[in-house]
Amino acid sequence: xxxxxxxxxxxxxxxxxxxITRLLKCTIEVLRGAKDFLxxxxxxxxxxxxxxxxxxxxxxxxRSDQVSFLVDVxxxxxxxxxxxxxxxxxxxxxxxxAGGQTVKRDKVWASVKWVSQRSGxxxxxxxxxxxxxxxxxxxxxxxxxxxxFSERKGDEKPPAYVEMDRADLLLKxxxxxxxxxxxxxxxxxxxxxxxxxxxxxxxxxxTPTGNVDSGPGLSSSxxxxxxxxxxxxxxTFVTAVKPTQSEASALPDxxxxxxxxxxxxxxxxxxxxxxxxxxxxxxxxxxxxxxxxVEYETTESTNPYxxxxxxxxxxxxxxxxxxxxxxxxxxxRMFGENWVNCSRLQAPFEGHTxxxxxxxxxxxxxxxxxxxxxxxxxxxxxxxxRTLRTNPAERPHQNMSPLEIARTLGHSWLxxxxxxxxxxxxxxxxxxxxxxxxxxxxxxxxxxFTLRRLRLPELEVLTELKKAGMWFEGRGYLVAxxxxxxxxxxxxxxxxQVRPEEDDASKARLYRIxxxxxxxxxxxxxxxx
Numbered sequence: 001x002x003x004x005x006x007x008x009x010x011x012x013x014x015x016x017x018x019x020i021t022r023l024l025k026c027t028i029e030v031l032r033g034a035k036d037f038l039x040x041x042x043x044x045x046x047x048x049x050x051x052x053x054x055x056x057x058x059x060x061x062x063r064s065d066q067v068s069f070l071v072d073v074x075x076x077x078x079x080x081x082x083x084x085x086x087x088x089x090x091x092x093x094x095x096x097x098a099g100g101q102t103v104k105r106d107k108v109w110a111s112v113k114w115v116s117q118r119s120g121x122x123x124x125x126x127x128x129x130x131x132x133x134x135x136x137x138x139x140x141x142x143x144x145x146x147x148x149f150s151e152r153k154g155d156e157k158p159p160a161y162v163e164m165d166r167a168d169l170l171l172k173x174x175x176x177x178x179x180x181x182x183x184x185x186x187x188x189x190x191x192x193x194x195x196x197x198x199x200x201x202x203x204x205x206x207t208p209t210g211n212v213d214s215g216p217g218l219s220s221s222x223x224x225x226x227x228x229x230x231x232x233x234x235x236t237f238v239t240a241v242k243p244t245q246s247e248a249s250a251l252p253d254x255x256x257x258x259x260x261x262x263x264x265x266x267x268x269x270x271x272x273x274x275x276x277x278x279x280x281x282x283x284x285x286x287x288x289x290x291x292x293x294v295e296y297e298t299t300e301s302t303n304p305y306x307x308x309x310x311x312x313x314x315x316x317x318x319x320x321x322x323x324x325x326x327x328x329x330x331x332x333r334m335f336g337e338n339w340v341n342c343s344r345l346q347a348p349f350e351g352h353t354x355x356x357x358x359x360x361x362x363x364x365x366x367x368x369x370x371x372x373x374x375x376x377x378x379x380x381x382x383x384x385x386r387t388l389r390t391n392p393a394e395r396p397h398q399n400m401s402p403l404e405i406a407r408t409l410g411h412s413w414l415x416x417x418x419x420x421x422x423x424x425x426x427x428x429x430x431x432x433x434x435x436x437x438x439x440x441x442x443x444x445x446x447x448x449f450t451l452r453r454l455r456l457p458e459l460e461v462l463t464e465l466k467k468a469g470m471w472f473e474g475r476g477y478l479v480a481x482x483x484x485x486x487x488x489x490x491x492x493x494x495x496x497q498v499r500p501e502e503d504d505a506s507k508a509r510l511y512r513i514x515x516x517x518x519x520x521x522x523x524x525x526x527x528x529x
Contacts, residue, residue, distance in 0.1 A: 003059050003067050009076055010056040016083050017049035023090045025276070029512065029521040041121055042276050042525070044128040045086065051135045058139060074138045079131040086124050279469070279488050279524035280497045280510070287486070288380065288465065289337065290472035294354035294388075295346045295453045305335060306345055313344030316359040319366045321375075324359060328379065340379045343388075356388030356455065363414070364405040370417045373402075383420040384460045424463045424489055433515040434494045435459045438487065441511060441518060445483055445498060446474050462489045488526060495524035 024042040031038075059067065296306050308331060315324040331339045346354045357365075360381040363373045377383065386399040396408065403418040439456050454474060462468040469488035486497040492515070499508040510521045 003062055003064075006067060006070070006076070007056050007059040009080070010052050010059060013076075013080055013083055014049060014052040014056060016087055017045055017052060020045050020083070020087050020090055021049060021276075023087075025525045027090065028525050029523050031522060037121055037125070039276070039278075039525075040125055041086070041128075044125050044132070046274075046276050046527075048083070048128055048132055051132055051139075054139060055135055069141075070138055073141075074134050079135075082124060082127045082131060086128070089120065089124070274527040276525055277528045279490070279495045279526045280486055280508075287467065287469045287471055287488075288341075290457045290461075290470050291339075291342050292454045292456065292472045292474060293345070294343065294356065294455045295348055297348065301347070308334070309339070309342060309345045312339055312342060312359070313357075316357075316362040319362070319368060321368065321372050325375070338380055340376055340381045341385060354388055354455065355390070356386075358382075358385060360385075360402045360418075361387055361400075361405060364402040364411065364418060365409065367406075367409065367411040367414070370413055373414055373417045377417070382461045382464060383418055384422075384464050385458070386460075388455065420464050422463050423466060424468050426463060426489065426492055430492050430515055431459050431463075434492075434513055437513045437518050438494060438496065441496065441498075441513070442474065442485065445485075457485075457487065459489070459494070488524075490524075490526045495521075495526060497524065 021042065024038065024045065028038050028042065059070070062070070296303070308327060312324065312327045312331070315321075315327055328339055331337050340360075341358050343354065343356045343358050358381065360373065360376050360383070363376065373381075383402060386401050387405075389398055390400060395405070397404070400408075401418075401420070403415065403420070406412075406414040406418055435458065438459070442456060443451065457470065457472055462470065467488075469486065471484060471486040473482050473484050482501040484499045484501075486499070488495050490512075494513040496511045496513060497508050498511070510524050512519050512521050512524065
């Protein structure tokens with residue numbers, strides 16, 4: 001097969017894996033029970049999808065001898081058979097939907113069918129793992145051989161690594177680490193043989209066949225075998241001669257070796273791509289808190305919490321930045337909260353919309369130095385958060401970001417530092433639709449009456465967070481006690497967990513919100529990017 005044919009075949013398998021991933025995600029979210037092995041299947045399909053993408057990229061750049069080697073050591077037909085079997089079993093058991101909602105009766109029937117397929121699915125998982133290891137091993141051998149051959153020819157760049165994306169460059173780095181390890185083991189072996197007065201053996205495999213000057217070439221004899229392969233992790237093979245017991249004891253256990261192991265693990269994780277996870281399985285309280293309360297009760301006017309929040313707003317309004325940082329530090333120590341995105345708490349008798357000005361808005365308005373703005377940003381200040389109200393005589397709009405405020409005042413030295421760094425690009429219309437449905441869910445849970453004291457979450461802030469998730473608390477007359485809302489972007493959708501005051505995970509309710517639907521689900525599956 002030629003490189004283009006292999007690339008086309010791999011691209012087809014990649015698309016099938018993508019389809020399976022979507023079907024499995026939907027199935028896990030709507031079914032009760034049978035979650036563990038379904039999630040294992042989803043993880044393996046996700047890994048296979050990632051390595052197939054790497055393989056597709058590399059096959060376009062391989063030499064003919066490298067393609068022949070790949071065909072010898074990797075059975076693409078067998079891999080295709082496994083992936084198609086996974087697709088068939090998932091399509092047969094996927095729950096049907098009606099009007100965007102999964103039919104309850106079909107959920108139960110699908111759960112029963114999945115349990116009956118457990119043993120078959122487990123075998124498919126094992127086959128996927130085998131095929132994944134074969135692809136990773138083959139790619140690493142080809143990558144390492146390309147580097148060795150290029151070094152002998154004096155090329156500046158290995159031909160198989162030109163014009164690659166970030167993940168493929170990581171594969172190159174992984175090969176670099178393996179070469180270092182092979183060289184170190186070979187030096188140790190040669191030193192041991194010299195001490196014993198024995199003749200030197202030729203260097204280990206994973207070099208082109210024939211002599212150095214005969215040109216590139218790989219054969220199936222270069223494939224790792226149990227005798228000459230060291231399994232570094234569950235994902236990666238390193239071809240080298242296994243040392244004897246005395247040789248192994250002579251190998252240094254240095255900090256550099258430990259660092260190489262960490263690098264290898266990190267690189268493998270990046271090459272395999274994002275992991276599917278349950279959105280709210282970890283401690284979500286470590287996510288940023290949305291401070292929803294903008295008005296205090298009359299009985300709370302002497303509360304120390306309210307007093308310190310008043311000090312925060314006063315210091316920000318008057319540009320007393322050292323005192324402001326001191327108040328933020330005090331809030332962390334006394335209340336365990338980060339107030340860098342908090343605005344002034346309004347008194348109940350004020351009767352108008354709360355301004356919603358945070359310290360960063362005041363930095364933009366006053367025209368503080370960039371170092372002050374950067375300090376607040378380092379503490380977690382959001383550059384996408386907008387005001388709720390401004391003075392119409394001073395500002396052209398009611399809802400303004402810090403950057404907008406700085407621009408209207410001509411504070412050009414703040415333009416760069418206040419420009420939002422968007423990490424999750426979601427269309428504005430999609431964010432508006434998701435936010436409207438999310439607010440409707442909050443109102444249905446807490447009741448309209450309680451919302452007069454709350455500033456409901458604004459999803460635009462999520463787009464600048466590395467982990468696009470937050471949480472907030474609310475009390476309502478429709479439910480007893482406090483309700484905690486955890487929410488997280490999942491591409492162009494939003495997943496939400498509503499947990500009651502007793503913090504009983506079994507009583508939590510999960511929802512997936514799209515532009516057109518709000519559906520209660522059993523699990524929320526996202527990719528940990």
